[in-house]
Amino acid sequence: MENRHNAIQQPAEILLKEIELENQIRELLNDTQIYFDYNIVPDKQDAKTPLIKLDLITINREHNQKFLFHSTKGHNKIAILEDMIAYITEFKKNQESYEIEWIDTKHNAKVQVSWFRGNDIFDVLQKFYYDKKQSRFKILKITLMPES
Incomplete structure (x- = not known):
């Protein structure tokens, strides 16, 4: 066994x-x-x-x-x-809410939008880049969203 x-x-x-x-x-x-x-x-x-x-x-x-x-x-x-x-x-x-506009430079040039919550912008970037090569992704804009 x-x-x-x-x-x-x-x-x-x-x-x-x-x-x-x-x-x-x-x-x-x-x-x-x-x-x-x-x-x-x-x-x-x-x-x-x-x-x-x-x-x-x-x-x-x-x-x-x-x-x-x-x-x-x-x-x-x-x-x-x-x-x-x-x-x-x-x-x-x-936590604050952030909107990230980004492009995957390897697969397509279409602008994508993702939403994250985090303690600050660094926390959000860590979540975004989790298990990714940073050079493959281009962040175009990060927006702190107003609370609704």
């Missing part, structure tokens, strides 16, 4: 709770296409115990691009997912 260490070895109750929380996040984000990207990362405070990092990725079907919605870290997936839910329910109250 293989010596495997993965999620499927968790008790069914834990897996069902994780699925329930992921589904709650999907509901909170309505029609947004999202992907849960889990990774093991080092803990700077405790090198012996790694952390689980969740990058919640949005995927825009119109222009086929991935953007970072939010990242969070913790010692177990349930705590991370609960943290993500808290972030989602509060982020509109605490």
Whole structure:
């Protein structure tokens, strides 16, 4: 028998709770296409115990691009997912809204428009450039949107 260490070895109750929380996040984000990207990362405070990092990725079907919605870290997936839910329910109250006009210089020269929420312009740019080569994209304009 293989010596495997993965999620499927968790008790069914834990897996069902994780699925329930992921589904709650999907509901909170309505029609947004999202992907849960889990990774093991080092803990700077405790090198012996790694952390689980969740990058919640949005995927825009119109222009086929991935953007970072939010990242969070913790010692177990349930705590991370609960943290993500808290972030989602509060982020509109605490963050600015930005509109970015941009071009993918490799695939087409059509101007695309994407909307982001962030603490500041640097936070928004980090979300925009997540897992991308910066040289491939040309940002034409970033607009801080008025609160509605």
